[in-house]
Amino acid sequence: xxxxxxxxxxxxxxxxxxxxxxxxxxxxxxxxxxxxxxxxxxxxxxxxxxxxxxxxxxxxxxxxxxxxxxxxxxxxxxxxxxxxxxxxxxxxxxxxxxxxxxxxxxxxxxxxxxxxxxxxxxxxxxxxxxxxxxxxxxxxxxxxxxxxxxxxxxxxxxxxxxxxxxxxxxx
Numbered sequence: 001x002x003x004x005x006x007x008x009x010x011x012x013x014x015x016x017x018x019x020x021x022x023x024x025x026x027x028x029x030x031x032x033x034x035x036x037x038x039x040x041x042x043x044x045x046x047x048x049x050x051x052x053x054x055x056x057x058x059x060x061x062x063x064x065x066x067x068x069x070x071x072x073x074x075x076x077x078x079x080x081x082x083x084x085x086x087x088x089x090x091x092x093x094x095x096x097x098x099x100x101x102x103x104x105x106x107x108x109x110x111x112x113x114x115x116x117x118x119x120x121x122x123x124x125x126x127x128x129x130x131x132x133x134x135x136x137x138x139x140x141x142x143x144x145x146x147x148x149x150x151x152x153x154x155x156x157x158x159x160x161x162x163x164x165x166x167x168x169x170x171x
Contacts, residue, residue: 003077004049004058010070012043023061027053089140092166095132097159099125106153111136114146
């Protein structure tokens with residue numbers, strides 16, 4: 001069994017996901033994990049696939065996507081790529097406020113220092129409003145301390161922040 005990480009990045013157009021999924025299925029690769037989004041008119045996709053095809057086979061199958069407007073990268077992963085988990089609970093960090101340099105860097109550093117692992121991160125700039133949503137795997141015993149540290153950094157940055165525990169099925 002081969003595990004591959006595939007990224008596709010470039011100018012958005014209809015049919016990218018369909019074309020990639022068809023090529024992977026035709027190559028015998030099962031799409032196990034994925035994240036796809038638009039970022040300011042650019043398409044970004046990361047896939048984890050498993051199957052019997054080699055990196056070269058999948059690169060050939062996806063070559064039509066790399067048409068000059070998209071970049072495709074295929075890499076083999078080591079076996080046993082189960083998600084890392086601290087065994088803690090899942091929390092959601094929400095940040096909103098005026099955009100300024102360093103919001104993600106400062107808040108991510110606070111989460112890491114508390115032993116939290118950011119497992120999903122989304123940011124959006126809507127006019128002057130900056131919004132960040134981060135899913136964090138965190139030991140529940142550390143949540144109160146993290147909440148206080150996030151509040152202190154948010155005050156310095158002039159943004160609002162919340163931290164709340166969530167059930168897996170809410171995400």
